[in-house]
Amino acid sequence: MSVQGRIQKGHKLFLQGNVDLVFEDETMIQFHVKSNEKDYLVSINTNGFRCNECEDWTYRWKPSTNNGGSFLCSHCYAAMFKLAELQGVNSPATLEIPQAKEMS
């Protein structure tokens, strides 16, 4: 899937209400993302974004594109859209991240 395809899929997952903030402290923020009846956990920390299912390592260090950075799957993009919403994008934002909801 192309970068644009992953962003579009992430946006759709977000718009359909499939993303929930489930944990946050000073070092980590985690989102639960549901896609095709499967559950994903996206973690954001000082190292970047990581999905518990999609293989970051495989994509990050492909010899042909050996330029580092994180691989971002559609679930990571979905989490970014949710984070933007929680931060109040397009409205006067606060610098506080809202409290995490219990994972159901």
Ligand SMILES: [Zn+2]
């Ligand atoms: Zn993923």
